Amino acid sequence: MRFTLSQEQAMLRDTVARLVRERFGFEARLKTLESAAGFDRDVWREFAELGLLGAPFGEEVGGFGGGGIELMTVMQELGRGLLLEPYLASVVLAGSLIERLGTPAQRAAYLEPMIAGETLLAFAHGEPDSRYALEQVATRAVATEGGWRLDGRKSVVLCGGDADHLVISARTAGASDEEAGIGLFLLPSDAKGLNLRAYPTIDGLRAAELELDGVIVPAEAVLGAPGETFLAIEATVARGIVALCGEAVGAMETCCDMTLDYLKQRKQFGVAIGSFQVLQHRMVDLRGELEQARSMAILAAGRLEAERDERERAVSAAKNLIGRVGRTIAEESIQLHGGIGMTWEYALPHFAKRLVMIDHLLGDEDHHLERFVTLGRAAAAAPALSAVS
């Protein structure tokens, strides 16, 4: 058992930490938020130059061959600086699907330019009625001559408006809540019949609603075997969850650091408010929660390469706990700041908003609690809980 980073992992962490220190100032963030681009393309180019856009991928596509721990570590540092860049959408979700399922030609056409920082990708999976259920896909894909015809809607697609290419899920067979029968398709964002409405999200990111009305996809743009992509989607979402858990832990660290500093600086009644025991104890509670969240992020990251059952149980457990802790730390750090915690011009509430909204991505605490129960029942014959052995 070892909880320290290897030398390479520590170097990766330091690289990202330096980037965050140098480029993720809060003033700059507020400006970028107002800008049309929504995030800083120069910073994104630096991501590419530092090799971060390929970090989670195998060496054959120019990545570090990184696993869960690397991904968590990168995201934790980015989370400390509250990134606006579409790392989750473009790299972790869409990129991983193409790496996992793509033909060499597809990787060359879609993945490598993204890793080079030349293009952006997005994964369009959720739908207006699917909530967080990965198997609920009502968008239809019907085979036509030489390709497929897609009809349906996709909702809250992260980076959907900025992406050059979309990875879109659509049902090639089966009922709308079956795991079997889901296909994936690669689509340029200016495809004919694709209607796209982009908008900002409350945590400073961008997303889009998609309407597919008779969109024609050629056969070479089919990703993976049509109808057999569910397991890849699930494994990719697990990756996304590890990334979000890492990011959340980073954002929690910043919230806790800022709040603790504030308790030491802010004077009322002639003393630092941190001298009031009721606030001290709440701060201690936050630190305890943060450590629990960190533990779960590590557990999920460490299980990312494990067998499906083990991986999914760890991932759902982590997302549930981090959802709960994220809300607590967000609410409490605003509260302990008093009025200043309510202002747009101050960094803390932006971190708090992101923490709460992370629970709305890739399954919230209720979704994953329920899922943990279901997965546990399936594994009921398995031996008693052990997080580690």
Next chain:
Amino acid sequence: MDLHYTAEEEAFREEIRGFLREKLPPDLAAKVRGGKRLTKADHERWHAILSEAGYLAVNWPTAYGGTGWSPVQRHIFDEETAAAGAPAILAFGVNMVAPVLMKFGTQAQKDYYLPRILDGSDWWCQGYSEPGAGSDLAGLKTRAERDGDHYVVNGQKTWTTLGQHANMIFCLVRTDPEAKKQEGISFLLIDMTTPGITVRPIITLDGGREVNEVFFDDVRVPVENLVGEENKGWSCAKYLLTHERTGIAGIGQAKAALQHLKTVAGSQLKDGRPLSEDPTFARRIARVEIDLMALEMTNLRVIAEAQSGGAPGAESSLLKIKGSVLRQEITDLLRRSVGPYALPFLSELMDADTNQAPVGPAEAAPLAAEYFNRRKLSIYGGSNEIQKTIVAKAILGL
């Protein structure tokens, strides 16, 4: 990072499992699992088995007859013994007074007392708390006045766990009433059979007798029973509090309790189906299970830090806070799991030898009592409020 135990550690786990299969008396494990009260003889029996195997002094260096185990090994031992239903090792001798003797005791004290702890000759209890000195321990008033080769002790200790079984008590006593609070305290070893000592039971809210009041009326204690210097007892007390205690989070016990909860919930019916399949109850269990997974990882992180030579220090306060609350939550779910059958209270059913037939399911009998009993987890050994204040000062610098 590597979340796996090493092959040696896995082999060690097997060794402990083998030992438990062979040496843990099934009747004793059944008592522990069934939530029955353990007698003095039960504790002594298990103590002797562990001692014979060389597994009693888990935290001691080998030089004193301890295991010399690493923090990870100790954790594995905790986990396996709890999972097997072994009684918890009583801490007062082996894990409380012994480290103090090793650090502050004279050679003669070590030579005399440590072997007696190992072979079970002495049963120790802890005489710290007093009616007027709980959280504010340094406010203690029990007086020890020097009279020739003896201290004469007068005063009262309280909440003394299992003092009714003990032949020895280690006490914090006031030797200099003029000095500042912490500075006039000494650490004294007292033979419970000395004239002038009276032990009276305090019955706890669950009807159990595990704590006592101990009265001292002109009790003469030889001066060689002083540990460390006179008026420097607070250093011993602090050392004991900060002394790294494995298993402070109670992970092993929490995991065993969770397993029991799943078993009980699986045997109760709701709407004709096992309660464990009821969505509301299943989610309550799942939530606790996830919290426990996280705490186990947190605990392992602290253990790994200790293993590589770091000093865990105040982090153990965080573990104690979380661990106590979690264990309390599991007892809360256990009492809920049997519904109305949490109500019947037949105290005899909590002792092993009774002819009384249980009311309702046999496993229900102790659950409400245990729930109430476990409220103690966040009170003793420094209440959770006191632990939070320690963390606020030591870790957060508030």
